[in-house]
Amino acid sequence: MNEQPRAMAGVIKGARQALVAAHYLPDGDAIGSTVALALALEQMGLEVTAVNHDPVPRMYSFIPGMERIKRPQDVAAVPGLVILLDCSDMERPGRDLKERIQESGAIVVNLDHHISNTGFGDLSWVDPGAAATGELVYSLIREMGVEITPAIATALYTALATDTGSFRFANTTPAAHAIAAELIAHGVDVVRASLHLWEEKELVALRVLGAVLPTLELAAGGQIAWMYVDLATFTALGARSEHCEGLADYPRSIIGVEAGMFFREVEPGVVKVGMRSKTYLDVNELAACFGGGGHQRAAGCTVRGELQAVIRRVVGRAVEMLCQATGEKWTGS
Ligand code: 5GP
Numbered sequence: 358m359n360e361q362p363r364a365m366a367g368v369i370k371g372a373r374q375a376l377v378a379a380h381y382l383p384d385g386d387a388i389g390s391t392v393a394l395a396l397a398l399e400q401m402g403l404e405v406t407a408v409n410h411d412p413v414p415r416m417y418s419f420i421p422g423m424e425r426i427k428r429p430q431d432v433a434a435v436p437g438l439v440i441l442l443d444c445s446d447m448e449r450p451g452r453d454l455k456e457r458i459q460e461s462g463a464i465v466v467n468l469d470h471h472i473s474n475t476g477f478g479d480l481s482w483v484d485p486g487a488a489a490t491g492e493l494v495y496s497l498i499r500e501m502g503v504e505i506t507p508a509i510a511t512a513l514y515t516a517l518a519t520d521t522g523s524f525r526f527a528n529t530t531p532a533a534h535a536i537a538a539e540l541i542a543h544g545v546d547v548v549r550a551s552l553h554l555w556e557e558k559e560l561v562a563l564r565v566l567g568a569v570l571p572t573l574e575l576a577a578g579g580q581i582a583w584m585y586v587d588l589a590t591f592t593a594l595g596a597r598s599e600h601c602e603g604l605a606d607y608p609r610s611i612i613g614v615e616a617g618m619f620f621r622e623v624e625p626g627v628v629k630v631g632m633r634s635k636t637y638l639d640v641n642e643l644a645a646c647f648g649g650g651g652h653q654r655a656a657g658c659t660v661r662g663e664l665q666a667v668i669r670r671v672v673g674r675a676v677e678m679l680c681q682a683t684g685e686k687w688t689g690s
């Protein structure tokens with residue numbers, strides 16, 4: 358079990374510079390893991406560049422050190438060691454970063470917890486049993502003997518708290534709670550973190566919710582539910598991707614619904630799908646049918662096609678999978 362963190366710690370200790378990145382449209386695990394590892398490597402004397410394809414969503418602005426995450430265009434050169442966090446494949450960092458990393462010939466380290474991880478990279482440590490990539494970063498930091506400062510603790514707590522839905526989802530393990538306890542002991546301001554992560558939203562996020570709720574539809578006798586937003590509505594509201602955080606949870610929250618989905622037209626002819634399930638529908642498998650991935654209870658994909666056509670295809674496949682799983686017979690949506 359200690360093999361992989363030890364091997365990874367060895368590679369890191371032999372490096373002088375490193376680039377740390379996570380997936381595009383970053384969530385709390387992506388941001389928290391990036392900041393925590395960047396601060397840890399810096400403590401070890403490495404020159405660290407932290408980068409993300411997209412800007413840091415405002416809800417994570419309370420994490421000390423988040424301001425050091427640059428955009429790809431602000432990174433002059435890719436160093437010899439690249440550590441990719443919370444990325445299930447080499448596409449997840451975004452196309453520009455992927456190309457620059459591959460052209461650089463850097464050693465690529467893959468640290469992740471997605472069951473759909475392809476095992477890419479020169480060295481990979483993938484543990485689908487980890488609640489968040491931040492849990493693996495915590496183990497790595499411990500292995501390397503780095504001091505857990507309040508900033509590192511806050512970043513890792515954010516990773517764990519967000520990926521577990523505030524310690525509610527199926528990935529909430531004793532280890533997740535034990536590590537969270539340890540992090541709180543190292544200086545996390547839980548009240549402040551909770552305020553930013555759960556209790557305060559930008560006005561536009563509620564406007565998006567208001568526009569999206571009337572689109573709610575159900576299929577398979579009320580076991581599949583979804584909502585959507587088209588590009589014109591999204592743009593007219595002045596919304597950004599981060600304002601859709603958690604929207605797939607709403608259709609799933611209905612009693613009797615097994616899987617909830619949220620469809621967003623991100624550009625003409627391109628639809629991003631967020632999927633969440635409760636107990637038995639494997640949404641990682643569903644997302645994989647459309648080139649995406651994730652976890653059994655939370656996954657996503659990006660599908661080309663007109664919004665309503667994409668909805669029909671994805672919902673149709675979800676209904677088929679539900680029928681296979683339950684032996685029931687539903688047709689159409
Ligand atoms: P969300 O719906 O919050 O964007 O994502 C839920 C889970 O699915 C996360 O673990 C995320 O990394 C994964 N995911 C979301 N979109 C994609 C995608 O397009 N491709 C892959 N491989 N995973 C995705």
Ligand code: MN
Pocket residue numbers: 386387443470489490520
């Ligand atoms: Mn994650």
